Amino acid sequence: MNYLTKSLYMSGQQCPRILWFSSRNQLPELSLYDQHKFAQGRELEKYVKKLFPDGTDLGNLEHGENIKETQNLISKSKTIFEASMVYKNLFFKGDILECSSDGWNLYEIKASTEVKKEHIPDLAFQKFVCEKSGINIKKCFIKYINKEYIKRNSIDPIDLVLKEDVTEKVNQVKNVEENSEEYIRIIEQGNPPEILISKNCNNPYVCPLKKACWGNLPEYHVLQLTDWRKYWELFEDGILDIKDIPKNVKLSLKDQLIKKAVDENKILITKDKISDFLKDLQYPLYYFDFETFDTAIPIFNQSKPYQKIPFQYSLHIQDENNKVNHLDFLAQGEKDPRPSLLRKLKNEIGKTGDIIVYHKSFEIGILKDLARDFPENKDWIENMIDRIIDLEEPFKKLYYYHPKQKGKTSLKVVLPAITGKDYSEDNRDRYLFYFKKLG
Template identity: 55%
Template sequence: MTLLTKSKFISALQCPRLLWHSNKKLLPEVSIADQHRFDQGAEFEKFARLLFPEGINLENLDFNKNLEQTEKLIKNNVIIFEASFKDDNLFIRSDVLEPVDDKFNLYEIKSTTEVKPQHISDLAFQKYVLEKLNIKINKCFILHLNKEFTKNDEINPEELVKREEVTEQVNAIQDIEENTNKFLKILNQETSPDMTISKNCNKPYICPLKSECWSTLPKNNITQLTNWRQYWKLFEEGIQDIKDIPKDTILKPKDEVIREAVIKNKIQISIEHIKHSLNSLKYPLFHFDFETFDTAVPIFNKSKPYQKIPFQYSLHIQHKDGKLEHFEYLATGEEDPRIKLLEQLKNEIKGEGSVIVFNKSFEISVLKKLAEDFPQHSDWIQDVLDRIIDLAIPFQNYHYYNPIQKGKYSIKKVLPAITGNGYDNLEINNGLDASVQYFISHIKNKTKDNKLREHLLKYCCLDTEGMVWIIDELEKIIK
């Protein structure tokens, strides 16, 4: 029997095609980053359950045993974790059911720092199934992370977990039965529903089928434009290729640069703007990049849920005469890495000179939090903040644009576009993988994986060495 579960229901709200593929187990393999996110959710769930010390946990029971035990316990007025309920083709497991007189409070545990629309839909589907089984719901709640919580030795679940009532929002959803009937029909179809790409491909999550569904788009398609409202409007009008945008269509200046680059198949350069950017640099240049990890439940004192914890940096110091020095740090994972990282970095970024980063908002936010958590270093950190120059600006403003960037201006796109060198030959070639692999190896499993450390060092080194190369290429352009 094909069952519509709450996870399938949420998938169906995003896209019927996603529902069909998830039911047929035709989804791509779960990425290491997604698995890490699931693991963080499970870790938070342990703390949320501590709010109900009398709760009985059924999560380790198999399908039929869980249903049997739930049926028995529901009559005994006890708190239940992972209670299972089935009504014909509908199946749910509820995170927490708490008896209140002849009714129940229904709780959903989410490792986010706020309530999101999909959480309400999740609870509404559960409530619908429970009420079909004559189980009355008193109130509905989301248990989520308190974003203001700061760890200070032992964690108090009452402080970490925020209990937010959402009964009114849940009751406002009136189309559960209609959607349920529609989704059950899709589950039983022989073939996948035909769907066109839309905003839902990224909302509320990036769909695991996105790369497959979007693979049919032209090489230079309109989703590479920066104005997403305009490109969806064009898409709805049947325009997919940038070259097919009518000439009289007024685009934003950045998108005009993209269109011009595609039509002429030529790099677009604003020499005056690039000159202005380079003239603001003060040597020596300190090319700098952090790598960080974050966890739902803080593991170090003086840290909050999902706070970025820097565990690695790379620093290239570029002197006016061309001399280049490289410094790096990679924590061992045995303790909070922040103090040692700060102390070493403080000895390396000294004197005067611009501190070069790529996309400054990230490094600035990490540095500001370090200054807040370790005020003994705040004066030095403020000096570094005052000297930061964002190398992404010329690319963010499309003063340099190569069609191979495909509308993006991250260093992963810019570096190969301007230098011909990229990240493809590295074992670790993006920041998310670096973060998760470090966390699993060094924090979770406490292993000393020297090969992984070598890969992490190479990856972070390329980020800062790449910035040196980018400036060298920009200097050549203006000459």
Template identity: 30%
Template sequence: MSHGLSKSRITSNRQCPKRLWLTVNRRDLLDDTATKAAMETGHKVGAIAQSLVPDGVLIDIKDLRIALHQTTLALAAKPRRPIFEATVQHAGVLVQADVLIPQGRRWRMVEVKSSARVKDNQVEDAAIQSWVFRQAGVPLCGEGIAHINTAFVYPGGDNYDGLLIEQHQSDAVAALQPQVPQWIDAARKTLSMKREPKIEPGAQCTDPFPCPFQAHCILPQEGYPVHILPHGGKLVAQLQAEGYADLRDVPQARLTNPRHVRVWAATRSGKPYIDASLRETLRALPYPRIYIDFETLNPAIPLWAGTRPYQQVPFQWSCHIQQADGSVEHQAFLAEGHDDPRPKFIRTLLDAVGKTGPVLVWNQTFEKSRLRELAEMYPQLATKIQKLIGRMVDLWPLVREHYYHPDMRGSWSIKDVLPTIAPDLAYDDLEVAGGMMAQEAFRHILSQKIDADQRESKRKSLLAYCERDTLAMVRVVEFLR
């Protein structure tokens, strides 16, 4: 059976032949949640790129045979105009260029990307596009890649002039041209295989993109592989090269890092490690104890005036306040509407945390960074924000140095610590169960495409998730003290 090729299929094969084979033959195994989100962003960035090029012709036709014909007409039209999604084919390989700009008698091809810089795989993309266009007889005078300009500050009003920066890549693309036929042949060879290629999981599972077939290829491992040693680096590579598959089989003498020794000892014994000094440290914390957690959105295309691409914009907080008598009160904030969420976010947070008591967080770097940004943005609140930062107590390093359970498998994420302490609070009963899922849920809330019931369901899911994060910290402290 013969399969047509596209740029995406060729690049999939470049990343991993198994990925291409599964894409064509086993789409039932595909988990494209992350891919869909990235593609949605890419489409939006592409639409903005088109709006910034005047008098362009869009080849917006799903039937590729018609798209090929319309492109032929657009290339021959007089006067010549920019073409978006120009579609050409050569030797069974079909590609679509984001932007073609007339330059005299030739065309400049520009690929539009949602990344903050040009990446090697994007240059390979452009090389494939260029090769097919040139082979199809379209005269090109150069190739460029337009990417997100992170210095751009959105002025509002759907004005995205300056969001994209183009970098010329003609020399780099030309250097790769001789390799493109080899990449095409390799992809065809993969698609000619009757069975799934045998390729072990590795770096290609996430580089340059997360593979949508990881759940199929990466099976849960039995035992305790040596790579659970935190920041094991060269040591893990050496142990694996020597044939050590299970951490419990590694001689203690091979471990010099105290944290590695603690992980190894708990793993071998099957019993958790708890340093008694942690109990005293936690008991010494005064009341009220305030536990907080933030959620943020960092869109490639800024949504609120005064924000930059990929800037972390906080839109939600959760706060549990525990008194000396053991009583616990919960407060929360989740942005509504399409206004900038930051003013209300910080004012409601400052009201919730009050003026006294330690403010407990898990890995304070993130929360501190967001608060410092807000202090700079709202100088009238800067003193109060700085006082809040001064009250913060980071639970993550405390737990990392004084507690470890074998089931944590080398991680001190709150989601890995919590099941070893309070399994009734595990996240598997939540519709939103992680930071990326929270971002997607909030994007849906902001969308005009969902109805009121769906929006309310997403809101409830977000509130439940963020509340779980701070309640988890309460339970962890109660257990360890």
């Protein structure tokens, strides 16, 4: 018999094709980044469980034993972590089943900083299975992360974790049985369902099968345009190739340029605009870039959940004679890298001259956090922020556009388009390497 687990049910909510592959364990392997995200969720669970000191954890029990012990503990009115329940061929292992004076409550733990609409069907499925198994659910809650929490010495789960009552929203979901029957039928069919790509490919999660499904699109397809309403409209009208967009279709100015670059297969350069951008630059120029990592549970004092902690920077200083000097910082050891980073940066960043970054909101956000968390550095950090120039701007405004950018302006696409060199995943690897050392 094929079981429909909670995670398969959630796959089915996004796309029947993900469900089919997932039920056969045929989804591509998780990236290191996704593995890190899941590990963050498990880390949070440890803190949430501390809020239920009387709970019994069944997480280590094997499937059949867990189901039996869940029934045993329910009969004794005990709160259970990782309780498993089966109804016909529907199965779930839930985060917390709480026995309160009012009855049974379900809690789902999410390592997000807000309650999202995709959390609701997850609880609706659990509630359905519970109730069909004779356990009446009074309330449903999401436990999630307080993004304003600031670590001071040890982690305090009472302040770290927030709770939202989503009972009403869960009660409004009426189609669990119908969906489940449909999903079981899909799992049992011999071939994967053929599904047209849609907004669901990125929503609520970037689909792990996207590379394969989207790989069949033309090289320059309409989903590379910048106006998403227009591109889905074109796509749904069966216009897939940018070259096939009829002349009478009104496109935004940016999308007209993207189409022109594709139609004429040439790089578009607006030299006077680029000259204007360059002529105002104040020397010496500081080419600056942070590398960061973030964790759901803050590691260092004076930091928040998911705060980007800089552990490396790269600084190239170019004088008016085009002489370039390279300086950098890489954190050593396991302690908070920010104080030593700030000491070095303060010495190396001069008081005048433009600071060139790529995608300025990233660097500015980190500098603002540093000024807030280490206020003795506020003045010189603010001076740095005032001098920031975003090198992405000319690309965002399409003063330079290479068809190979395929509508994007991130460094990952601009660098290979201009230089022909590959932009490897080095940055991500460095970040993960550092995170692993922190353990």
